[in-house]
Amino acid sequence: xxxxxxxxxxxxxxxxxxxxxxxxxxxxxxxxxxxxxxxxxxxxxxxxxxxxxxxxxxxxxxxxxxxxxxxxxxxxxxxxxxxxxxxxxxxxxxxxxxxxxxxxxxxxxxxxxxxxxxxxxxxxxxxxxxxxxxxxxxxxxxxxxxxxxxxxxxxxxxxxxxxxxxxxxxxxxxxxxxxxxxxxxxxxxxxxxxxxxxxxxxxxxxxxxxxxxxxxxxxxxxxxxxxxxxxxxxxxxxxxxxxxxxxxxxxxxxxxxxxxxxxxxxxxxxxxxxxxxxxxxxxxxxxxxxxxxxxxxxxxxxxxxxxxx
Ligand code: GLV
Numbered sequence: 001x002x003x004x005x006x007x008x009x010x011x012x013x014x015x016x017x018x019x020x021x022x023x024x025x026x027x028x029x030x031x032x033x034x035x036x037x038x039x040x041x042x043x044x045x046x047x048x049x050x051x052x053x054x055x056x057x058x059x060x061x062x063x064x065x066x067x068x069x070x071x072x073x074x075x076x077x078x079x080x081x082x083x084x085x086x087x088x089x090x091x092x093x094x095x096x097x098x099x100x101x102x103x104x105x106x107x108x109x110x111x112x113x114x115x116x117x118x119x120x121x122x123x124x125x126x127x128x129x130x131x132x133x134x135x136x137x138x139x140x141x142x143x144x145x146x147x148x149x150x151x152x153x154x155x156x157x158x159x160x161x162x163x164x165x166x167x168x169x170x171x172x173x174x175x176x177x178x179x180x181x182x183x184x185x186x187x188x189x190x191x192x193x194x195x196x197x198x199x200x201x202x203x204x205x206x207x208x209x210x211x212x213x214x215x216x217x218x219x220x221x222x223x224x225x226x227x228x229x230x231x232x233x234x235x236x237x238x239x240x241x242x243x244x245x246x247x248x249x250x251x252x253x254x255x256x257x258x259x260x261x262x263x264x265x266x267x268x269x270x271x272x273x274x275x276x277x278x279x280x281x282x283x284x285x286x287x288x289x290x291x292x293x294x295x296x297x298x299x300x301x302x303x304x305x306x307x308x309x
Pocket of ligand 1: 066067
């Protein structure tokens with residue numbers, strides 16, 4: 001027997017079960033807690049893992065992440081032969097690209113400044129710049145970074161990209177590796193973080209990085225809370241090194257009550273909604289991958305477990 005087990009949101013599970021039954025008749029798609037014989041489960045769909053769940057599935061072959069990222073899954077629980085696949089689907093990429101464009105345009109057109117002016121009863125027009133006079137830097141040039149660039153570039157922004165290894169992205173001038181990091185940061189008015197969270201990138205949004213950006217630049221973190229050193233952001237905002245920050249992801253989530261980010265006038269906090277897996281579209285990515293697996297073809301989004309992304 002080969003069965004698929006869906007865990008997490010029950011409504012999504014029921015929808016996916018129905019769609020998989022229609023599109024791939026005969027597929028044994030089960031929704032937790034109706035696991036049946038755990039020895040049948042070869043494929044697991046999950047946002048997070050528990051040791052009990054992993055230990056109960058002796059024949060697991062592939063873990064499909066619900067999310068674009070996999071860092072929220074404790075992969076050390078999985079035997080080394082289990083393959084791990086991140087979610088690549090149009091719902092996540094489109095919502096993320098929209099959010100990044102919204103945040104970049106808001107910063108570009110000084111919306112935070114005008115909201116504060118309005119609240120204070122001030123009529124205070126500022127110089128108006130064109131997008132072409134503003135540089136947006138995107139760190140992380142995977143699916144989501146590239147989709148965001150594809151939205152930013154037609155708006156007219158000057159777009160730069162940075163990633164660990166060299167890639168070319170239409171619409172952006174790309175920088176690579178540690179050697180080119182400072183040259184990238186030194187030009188960026190609005191920095192977008194879309195890196196995967198790994199041991200190398202944890203805490204990368206820190207005092208040193210902020211100091212390398214032009215004074216008065218702004219930050220959009222839509223990757224993971226673990227990328228950001230929260231105290232360093234507060235210091236950079238309070239000193240004027242950074243002007244504003246859109247923060248969609250935090251560590252922990254949710255932030256505790258009374259956390260300084262909630263009330264900070266220069267921080268725009270959203271509850272991890274920038275890029276969201278949409279159950280209506282993601283199921284088709286899953287089905288396409290199941291078909292590839294049955295045909296012995298490479299899967300879209302399989303990660304290198306050694307590298308972590
Ligand atoms: C959300 O953050 C995801 O990884 O899809």
